[in-house]
Amino acid sequence: SAVISQKPSRDICQRGTSLTIQCQVDSQVTMMFWYRQQPGQSLTLIATANQGSEATYESGFVIDKFPISRPNLTFSTLTVSNMSPEDSSIYLCSVPAYGANEKLFFGSGTQLSVL
Amino acid sequence: GENVEQHPSTLSVQEGDSAVIKCTYSDSASNYFPWYKQELGKGPQLIIDIRSNVGEKKDQRIAVTLNKTAKHFSLHITETQPEDSAVYFCAANRDSGYALNFGKGTSLLVTP
DSSP states (O other): OOOEEEEEEEEOOTOOOEEEEEEEEEOOSSSSEEEEOOOTTTTEEEEEEEEEEEEEOOOOOOOOSSOOOEEETTTTEEOOSSSOGGGGGEEEEEEEETTTEEEEEEEEOOEEEEO | OOEEEOSSSSSEEESSSSSSEEEEETTTTTTTEEEEEEEEEEEEEEEEEETOOOOOEEETTTTEETTTTHHHTEEEEOOOOGGGEEEEEEESTTTTSSSSEEEEEEEEEOOO
């Protein structure tokens, strides 16, 4: 399995500000996924980050609110922009296993609270 | 969108008993069904998965069954231990691809 490091692990932010979450993987991966887990809820895919092209966003998520960077095959960032309390969630980075793309592994997540 | 329904939402069992969690999916193109365990403050951990060309898969105390005709799949944990206490999520891939649709989760409590 891949080793996935997410930073920060948690943060408390004021509404109207932005937070950038980093995801570092110990191996090169073609695709990286960003998920959101609202309090007590399931996981929802925000977008797929592809190296060398723009991220692909799911319905209900837009680039202006959740800009994503993917500068290389081991790193990605997700920014939560102009935050409101409704953005309080766990944000998770996920990557497919090497040689078994269907198997997804998750980082430990970023617990975001917006006041 | 395509849904994955998961039941029950909470489950309490005594140590040593079995636990069963059931899921249904609606996307006929789904062909991969993983199960994740999430402990408090941690990311989801893949514990077992099954592909649509297999009806059952077992790994020590956990097993997964799939009924593709009925679009049902289940997680079975035998001889439960307190450390099995966690939230379990089922998922199904979308359009035979990498994106996963998750169930709402089952909070399992194993009491000594």
